[in-house]
Amino acid sequence: MVTVDTVLLKLASRCNLDCHYCYVYNMGDEGWLAQPKRMSPEVIDSAVAQLSLLASSQDVPFSVVFHGGEPLLIGAERFDVVCAALRGALPPTCGLHLQTNGLLLSDAVLRTCMEHDVGVSISLDGPAAVHDRHRPDRRGAGSHSRVMEAVRRLSEHPAGSRLFTGVLAVVDLASDPGEVYSFLKSTGAPSMDFLYRDGNHDEVPVGKASPLSTEYGDWMCRLLDVYLADRRPVPIRVLDDMLKLLMGGISRKEGVGLDAYGILVVDTDGSVRKNDTLKSAFGAADRFASGWSVTTHDLRQVVASKEFAVYHHAQRPSSPVCLSCPDLRVCGGGMPAHRWRSETGFVNPSVFCADQRLLIDAMRDILSRRMLAA
């Protein structure tokens, strides 16, 4: 049976920002239109009850990540109800985390996070000129100043150092990686992580001339140089994961390496979904044929089912190119969503293959030079 390590709980299906690169709203999938705007009390009760049963059936705890849309659109009061119910139902080893754009990160929400030990990660792409280029609100106005207000409120909170887990940025190729890194570091965030713009072999990610070009790899190599030259670096999750894998260790999160992560999504209406980034490949790619819901099905049986095992196994690279690749152990073939091509499905290398090879080569080179110098 698959072990679940991450549950994305979609507390709200809408967002108060209109980020140009969002795979939920702006990459062709329209499933969100059929979802209720907020998770109802009935669905919350079912989700909590099912997650409690699932937790007790596993030896290893999972983390629940409050996600959306923008999860805080559920409202501060109902957010408190969800957190209290999960804390009461799950073992203390299960983590609770909030991934938010920050606009609704009020004092009341922070109080809830403090009381129920909820880690907070804020989506922030860099300084205002970078962030506002692709993260406007619904009226087209920049959101940076409001996000920075949330960062300040979180940092200055008495429990801020415990609650603030990091910032999550999407790479903007037009930005300077050193400037982005310095800015994110200046926020006081204890860690940062970077995502590539989503895309696949049919829809090449914004900024890439072709699957063979290396614009994202070039950007990440420049980030790597700045990061390794910093005497007081703030950890960058994706670079640390890749460096650890190169040195024989393991990764912490999906997207690199060969460990398959047990990711389960509960949508706003209670339906059980696959990793939602799959929506960027084609419409409804995140749906299970079985039509499971936490309101009608036992999550332990869902996770033990053949269909769930097939979904879980699909994270493993299957392209012959990847299977004979010397960088497979570090790259892992990339995110399944990034492998998509309509003729061959997911049996392809990542559309970021050339970028990853460039970055891994640069890391290998740096590590071998450092070992020789030691």
Ligand code: SF4
């Ligand atoms: S995507 Fe490219 S770099 Fe990654 S494992 Fe496959 S062939 Fe290797």
